[in-house]
Amino acid sequence: MKVAIQGELGSFSHEAAERMLQKCTVVPCARSAEVFDRLEQASVGAAVIPIENTLHGSVHENYDHLLKYDLPIRGETFLRIVHNIIVPPGVKFSQIRRVYSHPVALNQCRRFFEENPQIERTPFYDTAGSVKMVMEEGLIDAGAIASANAAEIYGAKILRRSIEDDRENFTRFFLLERPGRGARRVVLQASPPRTAKRFKTTLVFTTRNLPGALFRSLSAFALRDISLTKIESRPLRGKPWEYLFYLDFMGHVNDPVCRNALNHLAGLADMLRILGCYPAGE
Amino acid sequence: MKVAIQGELGSFSHEAAERMLQKCTVVPCARSAEVFDRLEQASVGAAVIPIENTLHGSVHENYDHLLKYDLPIRGETFLRIVHNIIVPPGVKFSQIRRVYSHPVALNQCRRFFEENPQIERTPFYDTAGSVKMVMEEGLIDAGAIASANAAEIYGAKILRRSIEDDRENFTRFFLLERPGRGARRVVLQASPPRTAKRFKTTLVFTTRNLPGALFRSLSAFALRDISLTKIESRPLRGKPWEYLFYLDFMGHVNDPVCRNALNHLAGLADMLRILGCYPAGE
Numbered sequence: 001m002k003v004a005i006q007g008e009l010g011s012f013s014h015e016a017a018e019r020m021l022q023k024c025t026v027v028p029c030a031r032s033a034e035v036f037d038r039l040e041q042a043s044v045g046a047a048v049i050p051i052e053n054t055l056h057g058s059v060h061e062n063y064d065h066l067l068k069y070d071l072p073i074r075g076e077t078f079l080r081i082v083h084n085i086i087v088p089p090g091v092k093f094s095q096i097r098r099v100y101s102h103p104v105a106l107n108q109c110r111r112f113f114e115e116n117p118q119i120e121r122t123p124f125y126d127t128a129g130s131v132k133m134v135m136e137e138g139l140i141d142a143g144a145i146a147s148a149n150a151a152e153i154y155g156a157k158i159l160r161r162s163i164e165d166d167r168e169n170f171t172r173f174f175l176l177e178r179p180g181r182g183a184r185r186v187v188l189q190a191s192p193p194r195t196a197k198r199f200k201t202t203l204v205f206t207t208r209n210l211p212g213a214l215f216r217s218l219s220a221f222a223l224r225d226i227s228l229t230k231i232e233s234r235p236l237r238g239k240p241w242e243y244l245f246y247l248d249f250m251g252h253v254n255d256p257v258c259r260n261a262l263n264h265l266a267g268l269a270d271m272l273r274i275l276g277c278y279p280a281g282e
Numbered sequence: 283m284k285v286a287i288q289g290e291l292g293s294f295s296h297e298a299a300e301r302m303l304q305k306c307t308v309v310p311c312a313r314s315a316e317v318f319d320r321l322e323q324a325s326v327g328a329a330v331i332p333i334e335n336t337l338h339g340s341v342h343e344n345y346d347h348l349l350k351y352d353l354p355i356r357g358e359t360f361l362r363i364v365h366n367i368i369v370p371p372g373v374k375f376s377q378i379r380r381v382y383s384h385p386v387a388l389n390q391c392r393r394f395f396e397e398n399p400q401i402e403r404t405p406f407y408d409t410a411g412s413v414k415m416v417m418e419e420g421l422i423d424a425g426a427i428a429s430a431n432a433a434e435i436y437g438a439k440i441l442r443r444s445i446e447d448d449r450e451n452f453t454r455f456f457l458l459e460r461p462g463r464g465a466r467r468v469v470l471q472a473s474p475p476r477t478a479k480r481f482k483t484t485l486v487f488t489t490r491n492l493p494g495a496l497f498r499s500l501s502a503f504a505l506r507d508i509s510l511t512k513i514e515s516r517p518l519r520g521k522p523w524e525y526l527f528y529l530d531f532m533g534h535v536n537d538p539v540c541r542n543a544l545n546h547l548a549g550l551a552d553m554l555r556i557l558g559c560y561p562a563g564e
Contacts, residue, residue, distance in 0.1 A: 054522040060339050170522050214513065215497065215504035222497035229523065231496065231515055240336040240452050241511065 002027050002044040004035040010128035010150030016173035017048040020075045032061050036069045047176040054170045056104050058232050066275050073202050073276025075175035083109050085160040086131050086151045087143040093159050098122045100130035101145035112163040131156050199252040200280040205269040209242055220264035224257050253277045284309050284326040286317040292410035292432030298455035299330040302357045314343050318351045329458040336452045338386050340514050348557050355484055355558025357457035365391050367442040368413050368433045369425040375441050380404045382412035383427035394445040413438050481534035482562040487551040491524050502546035506539050535559045
């Protein structure tokens with residue numbers, strides 16, 4: 001099974017893909033839209049996207065894509081993000097003058113750069129891609145910040161482990177598939193609903209622009225003791241200063257209580273779409 | 283009065299600063315944190331920051347800074363964002379091979395780049411800064427995307443006006459000042475509270491991580507018919523998958539109804555901070 005990810009082999013998305021779909025062939029994509037395009041055009045069977053990080057926040061571009069495309073969420077997983085200084089074999093720490101990585105990763109290792117002012121932080125398009133580049137170019141005065149996986153894949157060496165500022169650094173990833181039968185089959189392989197104890201549902205809705213509209217929308221869940229795990233607002237295109245709301249709640253769309261909540265919300269919302277129902281990650 | 287902004291003279295923040303504080307001297311800063319640092323250290327008397335755009339969404343870095351620093355919001359304004367192709371005088375459209383601008387601006391002019399595939403889009407740190415650069419370098423095969431103001435300030439020429447994809451492109455800016463007496467004096471100059479018809483309040487809070495906690499928090503406003511204009515969630519540092527909520531509501535903190543709502547919310551929230559109360563922008 002082919003899985004599209006943004007970034008190179010060895011990226012955190014790659015690790016998340018392997019965790020959710022044990023046997024898979026990863027198809028690296030340069031941009032996030034390409035990941036969605038490939039899945040929509042069925043040139044891959046699934047896609048894995050980062051959706052939020054505990055330090056950086058939500059990946060808004062991917063929230064926007066979830067609305068634009070019709071590719072259901074079929075799974076989620078959480079990875080602890082560990083950043084390492086990675087160099088070509090033979091390069092010593094004292095030789096490093098520049099370190100390449102994705103801007104978000106560079107920002108999560110500020111202490112390292114403060115303690116090593118001789119090293120320049122250099123933004124690059126991808127964490128694993130920066131390891132690939134320093135290896136291909138055979139740089140002897142540069143390193144990359146990426147996962148241990150990336151070091152292994154490109155035959156590079158880890159010089160400093162776990163240099164991230166904050167250990168509470170986790171990223172949540174979604175597994176996306178195409179709607180329909182094929183998708184269902186794959187879900188069963190990935191995380192069998194029959195054994196999964198808890199489900200989560202992600203939806204997006206808009207409300208009428210009236211006082212109390214969001215409050216009434218949330219009542220659909222609160223009055224039924226359904227636990228919300230996330231709310232995210234995004235601008236509504238064409239209606240300045242109005243918003244879309246993305247909600248995650250604990251529960252399965254086929255559970256009668258959740259079904260009532262969704263019917264209740266549908267009666268209040270201008271627009272409501274279920275983006276996916278999937279086994280909750282641990 | 284000196285006002286710190288992120289970006290160069292002629293940026294949209296510069297225009298917003300002039301609109302909110304008629305007479306001011308703009309102090310350009312490279313990074314957003316520098317804007318907050320300068321105001322905190324009192325090397326400027328105010329700061330103007332972008333907080334959200336109707337297409338791009340919220341400027342999350344600035345939401346995080348509002349929490350980290352103690353610099354009250356004293357005003358807001360909305361600018362319609364108009365992007366133009368700007369070149370050094372004498373350069374013809376047919377000569378342009380590259381266009382520089384901030385990545386967000388480049389993304390808002392996709393149609394222009396689709397219709398002109400011979401022109402390469404080149405990310406730069408600032409819209410107005412890209413005009414400054416093409417002028418200083420005297421480039422004859424490059425242009426910049428920025429405001430008409432930027433063209434005027436740097437003596438450049440507008441070749442194509444209003445090339446943005448979507449006319450519903452507005453940015454909301456906050457005016458920040460230092461807490462205390464000095465600040466109050468300035469507010470009165472900027473937008474006299476006595477004549478302003480409507481006020482808005484921005485706050486940030488956290489809830490206990492229980493089902494219905496956000497719903498109960500919003501009840502403080504909904505049960506009093508107070509209109510919320512924005513809710514934004516951000517990750518809570520040190521508590522993975524818990525969130526801070528930023529709220530904007532229509533009303534003045536000294537209005538008895540709003541005061542009751544805030545007391546009600548304070549009783550439910552783990553943390554509550556008022557970030558500012560200011561005349562609502564038009």
